[in-house]
Amino acid sequence: MTVYLRNNQKKHKVDSRTLKKQINTLLKYLDCQDSEVSILLVNDAKIRKLNLQYRKIDKPTDVLSFPQEDDSPSELNFQLLGDVVVSAETAQRQAREHRLFFNEELVLLTYRLPVPMRCSFISEFP
Numbered sequence: 001m002t003v004y005l006r007n008n009q010k011k012h013k014v015d016s017r018t019l020k021k022q023i024n025t026l027l028k029y030l031d032c033q034d035s036e037v038s039i040l041l042v043n044d045a046k047i048r049k050l051n052l053q054y055r056k057i058d059k060p061t062d063v064l065s066f067p068q069e070d071d072s073p074s075e076l077n078f079q080l081l082g083d084v085v086v087s088a089e090t091a092q093r094q095a096r097e098h099r100l101f102f103n104e105e106l107v108l109l110t111y112r113l114p115v116p117m118r119c120s121f122i123s124e125f126p
Contacts, residue, residue, distance in 0.1 A: 003027070004038040011043060012088045015103060022107045037081040038108055047087040062090040063109045068126055 002019050027035055044060040052058045054066075067082040085114075086109050097106035 002036040004036075005041070006039070007088075008039045008046070009043040009088045012092050012102065014041060014088065014106070019103055019106055022103065023110050024108060026110070032081070035081050035108075038083045040083065040085045041106075042085055043086045044089040045085050047085060047090070060087055060090055062087055062094060081124055086110065100103055 003023050005016055005020050005023075007014050007016060023037075023039070027037070036085065037051060047064065048058065048060040050064055051061050052088060054064065055061075064085045066084070088106075091105045091109055092102055094100075094109075095102045098105060100108070
């Protein structure tokens with residue numbers, strides 16, 4: 001299992017090592033051990049631009065996910081789940097609203113990654 005995490009925002013401190021561990025735990029729980037996902041942390045201005053570009057909505061959002069179009073495993077037997085972009089600013093606001101720690105909110109937001117159609121844990125349900 002591979003989690004690529006890039007923090008392109010500077011407003012909120014992110015413990016990248018801990019966050020990657022937590023996301024790996026989530027993927028294991030979802031039976032996605034042989035998966036690969038990329039997560040990009042950005043600010044509200046950047047996610048607003050992406051939201052406008054891809055969804056034609058001119059406002060920031062908490063998370064955007066871009067599923068991998070090819071359903072076949074890679075040559076290394078990894079399932080490429082896709083890319084997730086998370087606004088750290090929005091996550092921080094939501095963490096306060098939900099009474100969570102910042103990292104907890106980030107993990108919850110990455111749960112929206114393109115997992116449900118690809119991992120056996122979810123696919124067991126009708």
